[in-house]
Amino acid sequence: xxxxxxxxxxxxxxxxxxxxxxxxxxxxxxxxxxxxxxxxxxxxxxxxxxxxxxxxxxxxxxxxxxxxxxxxxxxxxxxxxxxxxxxxxxxxxxxxxxxxxxxxxxxxxxxxxxxxxxxxxxxxxxxxxxxxxxxxxxxxxxxxxxxxxxxxxxxxxxxxxxxxxxxxxxxxxxxxxxxxxxxxxxxxxxxxxxxxxxxxxxxxxxxxxxxxxxxxxxxxxxxxxxxxxxxxxxxxxxxxxxxxxxxxxxxxxxxxxxxxxxxxxxxxxxxxxxxxxxxxxxxxxxxxxxxxxxxxxxxxxxxxxxxxxxxxxxxxxxxxxxxxxxxxxxxxxxxxxxxxxxxxxxxxxxxxxxxxxxxxxxxxxxxxxxxxxxxxxxxxxxxxxxxxxxxxxxxxxxxxxxxxxxxxxxxxxxxxxxxxxxxxxxxxxxxxxxxxxxxxxxxxxxxxxxx
Amino acid sequence: xxxxxxxxxxxxxxxxxxxxxxxxxxxxxxxxxxxxxxxxxxxxxxxxxxxxxxxxxxxxxxxxxxxxxxxxxxxxxxxxxxxxxxxxxxxxxxxxxxxxxxxxxxxxxxxxxxxxxxxxxxxxxxxxxxxxxxxxxxxxxxxxxxxxxxxxxxxxxxxxxxxxxxxxxxxxxxxxxxxxxxxxxxxxxxxxxxxxxxxxxxxxxxxxxxxxxxxxxxxxxxxxxxxxxxxxxxxxxxxxxxxxxxxxxxxxxxxxxxxxxxxxxxxxxxxxxxxxxxxxxxxxxxxxxxxxxxxxxxxxxxxxxxxxxxxxxxxxxxxxxxx
Numbered sequence: 001x002x003x004x005x006x007x008x009x010x011x012x013x014x015x016x017x018x019x020x021x022x023x024x025x026x027x028x029x030x031x032x033x034x035x036x037x038x039x040x041x042x043x044x045x046x047x048x049x050x051x052x053x054x055x056x057x058x059x060x061x062x063x064x065x066x067x068x069x070x071x072x073x074x075x076x077x078x079x080x081x082x083x084x085x086x087x088x089x090x091x092x093x094x095x096x097x098x099x100x101x102x103x104x105x106x107x108x109x110x111x112x113x114x115x116x117x118x119x120x121x122x123x124x125x126x127x128x129x130x131x132x133x134x135x136x137x138x139x140x141x142x143x144x145x146x147x148x149x150x151x152x153x154x155x156x157x158x159x160x161x162x163x164x165x166x167x168x169x170x171x172x173x174x175x176x177x178x179x180x181x182x183x184x185x186x187x188x189x190x191x192x193x194x195x196x197x198x199x200x201x202x203x204x205x206x207x208x209x210x211x212x213x214x215x216x217x218x219x220x221x222x223x224x225x226x227x228x229x230x231x232x233x234x235x236x237x238x239x240x241x242x243x244x245x246x247x248x249x250x251x252x253x254x255x256x257x258x259x260x261x262x263x264x265x266x267x268x269x270x271x272x273x274x275x276x277x278x279x280x281x282x283x284x285x286x287x288x289x290x291x292x293x294x295x296x297x298x299x300x301x302x303x304x305x306x307x308x309x310x311x312x313x314x315x316x317x318x319x320x321x322x323x324x325x326x327x328x329x330x331x332x333x334x335x336x337x338x339x340x341x342x343x344x345x346x347x348x349x350x351x352x353x354x355x356x357x358x359x360x361x362x363x364x365x366x367x368x369x370x371x372x373x374x375x376x377x378x379x380x381x382x383x384x385x386x387x388x389x390x391x392x393x394x395x396x397x398x399x400x401x402x403x404x405x406x407x408x409x410x411x412x413x414x415x416x417x418x419x420x421x422x423x424x425x426x427x428x429x430x431x432x433x434x435x436x437x438x439x440x441x442x443x444x445x446x447x448x449x450x451x
Numbered sequence: 452x453x454x455x456x457x458x459x460x461x462x463x464x465x466x467x468x469x470x471x472x473x474x475x476x477x478x479x480x481x482x483x484x485x486x487x488x489x490x491x492x493x494x495x496x497x498x499x500x501x502x503x504x505x506x507x508x509x510x511x512x513x514x515x516x517x518x519x520x521x522x523x524x525x526x527x528x529x530x531x532x533x534x535x536x537x538x539x540x541x542x543x544x545x546x547x548x549x550x551x552x553x554x555x556x557x558x559x560x561x562x563x564x565x566x567x568x569x570x571x572x573x574x575x576x577x578x579x580x581x582x583x584x585x586x587x588x589x590x591x592x593x594x595x596x597x598x599x600x601x602x603x604x605x606x607x608x609x610x611x612x613x614x615x616x617x618x619x620x621x622x623x624x625x626x627x628x629x630x631x632x633x634x635x636x637x638x639x640x641x642x643x644x645x646x647x648x649x650x651x652x653x654x655x656x657x658x659x660x661x662x663x664x665x666x667x668x669x670x671x672x673x674x675x676x677x678x679x680x681x682x683x684x685x686x687x688x689x690x691x692x693x694x695x696x697x698x699x700x701x702x703x704x705x706x707x708x709x710x711x712x713x714x715x716x717x718x719x720x721x722x723x724x725x726x727x728x729x730x731x732x733x734x735x736x737x738x739x740x741x742x743x744x745x746x747x748x749x750x751x752x753x754x755x756x757x758x759x760x761x762x763x764x765x766x767x768x769x770x771x772x773x774x
């Protein structure tokens with residue numbers, strides 16, 4: 001991943017000087033799963049040595065891992081809402097990237113459904129300038145596919161691409177017209193970049209506020225049927241296949257969508273997909289108390305869908321985890337369920353929630369989770385973090401034994417609408433290095449010998 | 452009981468307690484001076500975000516017959532139209548220290564939410580398409596008076612189930628009282644998964660004759676524009692309850708207001724088998740019973756905010772004042 005290229009920000013602090021002594025390094029891409037010393041010099045991984053063998057500079061901080069603390073490649077989230085410009089009361093470039101750093105991320109991609117919508121090159125330029133100044137970790141941007149997310153006229157995608165858009169999306173809104181989407185897919189041959197798709201047939205989802213099922217029937221809340229998503233995934237996969245275009249399906253929520261992606265991949269179409277932690281861990285049962293933090297799009301689905309998504313993530317049908325971090329102010333969420341905006345925050349809890357909820361019970365292997373939490377970079381043409389000599393330091397130090405309660409000490413995010421709030425979690429990020437900088441240090445570090 | 456938010460949270464004993472209390476109040480309605488001092492000095496706030504004639508006036512009458520002070524607050528023409536949130540409205544009105552807030556909103560779960568913001572007893576008078584518990588209680592009351600008991604009876608609820616809070620509350624209440632419930636209506640207006648409440652679902656009225664009680668739901672005109680059914684004419688052809696479909700022994704109920712010629716034909720509305728007027732009458736005594744249960748008979752309530760408990764008040768208004 002190259003921050004100077006298409007990502008902005010993350011270069012505020014000095015390059016890190018750090019010796020992580022006797023830590024358990026796990027990096028499936030690098031083929032490492034063993035105890036090592038990791039020496040970071042001038043923000044670069046200078047040495048991977050046998051435990052106790054590496055010698056840092058005299059002024060470098062030394063952290064003793066005791067063979068127990070883990071070092072993983074830092075995560076990458078291809079789907080976050082940083083709410084800038086226009087909705088800075090929910091989140092801004094600083095608070096959003098602080099939240100990401102606290103969650104162990106070395107890079108995120110921000111969605112363009114801002115106010116105004118990110119649909120012109122001058123706006124992208126100014127936003128990238130702002131990110132260069134304010135973002136704690138590198139941020140990439142997707143620009144809108146259609147002007148104002150109206151689903152009608154294409155944006156100036158080629159110019160946006162030149163200005164550094166990593167791709168295009170109307171996230172929050174589906175591209176309803178197959179004809180408009182087809183033109184965007186064709187235009188991709190000129191402008192490049194990935195087309196990321198929010199799949200929803202509005203004629204099916206209508207005014208729905210939760211998953212359609214027995215619970216929506218009992219609560220008298222309008223349901224969103226899973227076919228509202230899966231029929232659009234199937235349609236757009238076929239369009240992408242026909243145009244030989246590269247598309248990425250955002251926040252899959254049901255079994256049928258995962259099957260449509262598997263079928264598309266089997267036909268050799270260039271598709272990829274992401275899934276959010278809440279869809280892997282929660283079901284519509286969580287909506288029973290009408291807690292508005294449980295209201296998001298797509299909605300939490302049934303147990304069968306949840307289990308199918310875990311399996312699809314495990315077998316690689318779904319390529320990566322993306323949080324769809326969607327902050328909303330307290331007063332916006334403190335309303336009746338039907339009135340509340342869709343979305344949950346997720347950056348600060350993703351790893352611990354998935355480790356506690358999937359890895360510990362044996363539903364997912366830790367190396368697979370690490371791969372899926374880092375793969376988002378590759379899907380958008382960036383290099384994933386790699387723990388190897390001479391690579392920029394993009395890594396996290398994790399205590400897999402530490403138990404904590406989500407939100408107990410507040411949040412780095414400006415908003416607190418987290419669906420995992422109050423949950424007991426295990427596994428805590430101690431340090432995050434992004435772009436060779438130390439961007440997060442846990443407030444109550446369990447680090448023996450920390451300077 | 453601290454609040455009445457839903458039938459879901461009531462068990463059979465809880466329903467029966469309110470019904471029994473309502474029976475005691477029946478006598479009050481027969482008096483020349485229809486008033487008892489049970490809630491004298493208490494304040495009941497009617498907070499209505501939706502238009503309602505019969506529910507609001509029924510609550511108002513019930514509160515007045517118990518000698519409570521009543522304040523009506525309608526959202527239209529109020530600060531709500533200036534953009535005040537539900538929370539701020541409730542906090543503001545709570546400053547007047549109402550003992551009970553009767554709340555009607557178009558939003559599911561709003562009563563539960565308000566119960567967290569106010570120390571008043573909350574009565575759900577309809578929350579979106581979720582529940583309308585006092586309607587279900589008055590329907591149980593009406594049926595018990597007519598049938599003696601509804602244990603083991605078969606009750607069909609016919610019509611637009613999807614948009615009906617009455618249907619949800621009544622399915623639960625009738626089942627808790629031992630009835631077997633069948634929902635019938637056009638497939639587009641029966642929500643997927645509703646049978647998991649434990650009721651049967653029918654799309655035709657062929658077996659309607661097996662019902663002891665037929666409960667018709669209001670078919671709203673605006674549903675036509677949203678094309679839930681092709682036309683009112685077709686709806687009436689398949690689902691209208693009329694002299695041909697109903698046997699004289701079957702009890703006919705409707706929450707009102709009735710669309711004559713749509714869900715019900717004129718002749719059945721006026722027939723002796725219809726208990727629609729009795730339902731309206733029952734509304735007052737059942738709501739008296741609910742307010743009494745919450746404000747006079749209740750154990751001291753746990754206030755959610757920093758409000759002092761009200762033991763002294765609970766002790767002051769005892770059951771003795773009723774007689």
